[in-house]
Amino acid sequence: MTTGIERRHLLGGAAGLFAASLTGFRPALAEPGTGPLELAVAARAPTTPTGLTLAPDGRMFLFMPRFDESTVFTAGEVFPDGRVVPYPDEAVNRPDPARANERLFHVPNGVVDARGRLWLLDAGLMASSGEPVPGAAKLVGLDLASNAITRTIPLQDVVTKTSSLNDLRVDARPGREVAYITDQGQDGAGALIAVDLASGRALRRLAGHVSTQSVEGILKIVDGRVLLKRKADGTTSPIQGGANGLALSPDGARLYYTPLMSRRLYAVETAALLDPARDDASVAETVRDLGEKGLTGGLAADSRDRVYLSLQEFGAIGRRDPDGRIEIIARDPNLVWPDTFWITPDGWLYLSAAQANRRPEHNGGVDRQQSPYGIFRMRIDAGPA
Template sequence: MHATLPSSARAQPATGPVGKLELVVAARAPTTPTGLTLSKEGRMFLFMPRFDEHTVFTAGELFPDGRVVPYPSEAANRPDPARAADTLFHVPNGVFDSRNRLWLLDAGLMASSGEPVAGAAKLVCIDPAANGVLRTISLQAVVTPTSSLNDLRVDLRPGREAAYITDQGQTGEGALIAVDLASGRALRRLGGHDSTRSVPGLLKIVEGRTLLKRKADGSTSPIQGGANGIALSPDGTRLYYSPLMSRQLYAVDTAALLDESRDDGAVAATVQDLGEKGLTGGLAADSRDRIYLSLQEFNGVGRRDPDGQVEVLATDPRLIWPDTFWITDEGWLYLSSAQANRRPEHNGGTDRQEPPYAIFRMRIDAGPA
């Protein structure tokens, strides 16, 4: 069923020096758009993980009229195990770097579960001017049979070109992955560490209903969600992250993540528990080192200040499962309404998603980290 977004719904006034949530576009995406990014020219891209056979393409460009077109091409979005490095399988997110190149994270999955296809887990760098692939970096060496790569940040600065990735895991045992972009070397970090692991027994309520895996026969099972959202500090020295099923926010030293001479114990020694921030999906940091929070239980946007104070900036009933953020140089915070809680696996096999999918933005008093 396709439903229009009600014009009568209005965002609540912000409690801080920001604007209200504005509906930018109603995206006619074919399925759950978990990822969102914008180029410096304002081109917008959505990413739809291949949860099932209904995912006709996994990476797309979103146009102002709501159309979503396969990107960089329809052919590239046809997963082919015989051409695993050259086709897109399951892209949960993508980001632009400071050189305005688009990086896609491909988890290499053919469904929401199952072993990644051999050679399909990768980073793909695209030149948006030519809409062509510049480089592909394999992640085969750092994925496991139960990996589910989820989120991505790319950091380019003098002396360091790196990518950081979360592996949510299909059993709740998450991890972080650090990639040296100069060499293409990838390291799997903090696998099974408390900070990357799904917290058992955690209650998550979205749209007034407990979030569970629900089968058609009425049986249920708990959600497992390890390391999910990530954000980088403005100076690039700390990576913020949190499991999907955890209320805690963590930070780890990025130099430790990238240093292959340090073992996991040495990396773990740099992990900080920054306290509770609510149940979230995506995270983003601004130039003032404040972290924006996708408050999925409240259909809202929150923000954590460096002193640990958390506030709710805005809520909107149309903001269903807020997921990925993107901050522009002009001081706009964009975010997607993914409706992931309405997917069939949470509703006894019935797809309760109601396209189009809302894309919002709000004015903030800072730029990207």
């Protein structure tokens, strides 16, 4: 086992300095088939890095939603020394309502698909609330060899005035080229979106269904504090969040998902989501309630159909087996708002610690986030789904 001191020497640079300052950093648990949790990189992101993906050659990308004007760029590439630079460049990251289909506005997540293409989900927002900029909600495909935009798929017809697109999964196996998106809704009224990437057809699904809606009365405690919206004058309001995390089963037949403010995990048949001949009532017949799983942000599934859970209340990583059993496989106080997972073909599970609960809107206008942001990883005994 690599010790914490050895890891710090291996990481070097800014990452090493960050590791040296970690509070009680340690391999908290050693479940069968997993390695210790370790710091992969200390990312000097300008603000909240909710999204994370890696290319087959190891290139890492972070995504920082444009919650406010402090978000100087929303998509970035991470270098081993912790630098995060605008991707594909600074100009594309400069929002412009007059060029809504050409610029990036609010990217909460992105994924590298099985064909090596990077897909960015742009919610089209200029802040954490407000109507999406007309024409700005979209999927953007990039070629990683040239760093050039090759596809733009509009999502204008499947967003609402209160939409907040959140997570993305792309299934690009032979004979299939589709994407799935969550809309958590600024008012907690969520939905799923299924996209045929070949044709660009997008369908809004399960809006109003219990499985995509924020649950009232949920108490969420993160980083030792009840999560609320807190204004500078001391007034508070509850957090709302509909359909949020996503994961695909290994065969692509089921989509796992959950609202941000819900303790339950759901699954739906992807064939139903994608079939334009089926109405929402017919799609809803394929939804399964898989039971409680804790309060989470991101999800991921591995090649053994186990679902990984970012347990934000506990600063932990959970894993749900196909039989419904859930176990904690890692825990550390530095996992502050664990969010997006990424599983590499060689068996590394990566996870971002986004610190979203430390944002100004949760702390009376005071920004308590601390850069650099930790990107963690651990060995698992499986590859991606």
